Amino acid sequence: MAVDVPANTDSPTENDPAVATELPIGLVGPVGSRGSAEADTPGGSGPARIGGSRGAELLWGAVRSLRGARRRHAEERAALEGLSFLSAASLRLGGSLEPYRIIEMVIELARSRLGDGAMLWLRAPEGDVLDLVLVDHADPQAAAYVRALTATHPPRVTDDYAPGLVVRxxxxxxxxxxxxxxRRSLFPDSREYARFRQFGWGPSMTVPMPYGDQVIGALTLSRAHGHPPYTKVEQTLAEDLAGRAALALVNARMYRESQEAGxxxxxxxLPAHPPVLEGADVAMEYRPGTAGTEVGGDFYDVIPLADGRVGLAIGDVMGRGLRAAAVMGQLRAALRAxxxxxxxxxxxxxxxxxxxxSLPGLPxxxxxxxxxxPARAATPVAGSRDADPAGDGPDHQCARVVLAGAGHPAPLLVPPDDDPRYLEIDPGLPLGVGDPAQFVESAVELPPGSSLVFFTDGLVESRHRPLSDGLDLLRVGMGEQLTRRRGAARRAEIDAARRRHP
Known part of the structure; x- marks a missing residue:
């Protein structure tokens, strides 16, 4: 119900938009013939008229009440939007363990909500220098200017202005x-200050990035010239975002350090380089079976022995992590001895x-x-055809390998002119659960040009396919790859021969 307000010094002006606001029905009574409202007096027997100054005061109080309700509603809505923004930011930041990707996301989030430009500073590992790790601005030239200025005048923790003061x-x-x-502290050269003003830098805000009792960096936000300064609500929002960014960044750093340590x-x-062998080539490769698991119980070794022989070992300690790696180190050292x-x-x-x-924990x-x-020439017997110079020459023994397994997958033999196949050897029981007398040796001849592939079960086992499919994939893949390599080597030999004898 709209009510005309008489002229009064306590009433709002004609330009006040709140005057046109409709009041809730029941705040005033029906309008009389003379324009005044009627209402029951608290203790009276009949209706009383409210007009003049009294009606204006009631109306002005209602307007103020509506304004306060609107302001509270706007504040509550801004708070809910801020919480939603921070919740989404936490999900994004916590979903990555790459430090630089986290920095990029912080800048993107800050710019999308709090300004035209954003800069992220981090303390250098040594000294008091603050590194500008990333800057972004609506004007690419402004961002390039900040990078150039920081390269020539890097900020320090001892500075009495942002970001040094904030970090300190x-x-x-x-x-x-x-x-x-x-201005004199930041731009001793007046020409630099004039150039700074050309990009239209306006209000700015720098908030710390705390982690525990330390401040690892700072986040700077800026607006274009002519925009309003940052409010307390926006400052609180920026501080919360910077705190979440610091936590995500430190977690990513710790994860990266643990990976490097692993x-x-x-x-x-594990052996750094395969030994040089006579008549044979050795290639080794180790890759984590699970993303993020850099330390495990898989091991291999190549051990030169007397008379040109070589010990070949591969194994897998059950479990993952440092404990499996510790057992693996003891096992490999004992095996080599x-x-x-x-x-x-x-x-x-x-x-x-x-x-x-004998190890604790029953690993x-x-x-x-x-x-x-390795292959060796057979010793000719006196009086035999091998001893006759006119014969075909001495026979040559094939190389061979004597194997014994303890619950480990059998190796893959790739002959030079035949399909790859897995060796049929006694599998045995794993170490720590079997009878030592049950380990059985098997001797296998290796034709010239053949390859023997040792592997751990992590290469062929998967939750998404049966073991038999993994073994078939390895057999077919190794056969195709070695065939291509042999074909390339053969073509290289033919090309070399043609160059020698055109």
Whole structure:
């Protein structure tokens, strides 16, 4: 119900838009013939008229009440939008473990909500320098200017202005405009200040990035010239975003450091380079079976022995992580020691079984050990055709490998002119659970040009396919790859021969 307001000094002006607001029905009574409202007096017997100053005061109070309700509604809505923004930001930041990707997301989020430009500063590992790790602005030239300016005058933690002051004290800093003192500190050269003004920099805000009792960096936000300064609500929103960014960034750093430590540990426990062998080539490869698992129990070793023989070992300690890697390191060291003592494959596995059974925690492990013997010329028997110079020459023995397994997958043999096949050997039981007397040796001849592939079960096992399919994929893939390599080598030999004899 609209009510005309008489002229009064306490009433709002004619330009006040709140005057046109409809009041709730029941606030005033029906309008009389003279334009005044009627209402029952609290204790009276009949209706009383409310007009003049009294009616204006009631109306002005209603207007103020409506204004307050609108303001509270706007504040509540802004708070809900801020919480929704921070919730979405936390999900995005927590979904990545790449430090630079997290930095990019922080800048994107800050610009989408809080300004035309955003800069993220991080403390350098050493010294008091603050590194500008990323800057973005609606004007690409403005971002390029900030990068160039920071490269020539890097900020420091000891500075008395942002971002150094914010990182040192942990308190946010808002700047509506540059004061003469601050301008002289930031831009000693007046030409630099004039160039800064050309890009239309306006109000700015720098908030800390705390983690625990430390401040690892700062986030700077800016608006174009002529825009209003940042409010307390926006400052709180920026501080919450910076805190979430610091947590995500530190977690990503710790994850990266643990990955690097895992890789270093795994490299230290495995042979760095294959030994140079006579008449044979050795290639080795280690890759984590699960993303993020850099340390595990898989191991391999190539051990040169007497008379040109070579010990070949591969195994897998059950489990993952540092504990499996620790057991693996002990197992590999013991295996190498037994191999250098010239124990045969079955005897070596029997000793390893005793060693594994003595370790605390009852660890289990699989292992495959073989001794490779290179091809040698057969010794001719006196009076035989081999001793006759007019004969076809001495026979040559094929290379061979003597194998014994302890619950480990059999190796894959890739002959030079035949399809790959898995060797049929006694599988045995894993180390730590079997009878040492059950390890059985098998001797396999290796024709010239053949390859023998040792692998762990993580290469062929998967939740998404059966073991038989994984074994078939490995067999077919290795056959195709070695065929291509042999074909390329053969073509290279033919090309070399044609160059020598055109």
């Amino acid at each position: 004290t942990g308190e946010p800093m808002c700047i509506e405009d540059l004061t003469p003192t601050l 890789r270093a540990l795994q490299r230290s426990l 037994y191999a250098l003592e010239e124990w045969g494959p079955a005897d070596l596995l029997a000793r390893l079984d005793v060693m594994v059974s 289990f492990a699989t292992c495959l050990y073989g001794i490779y013997e």
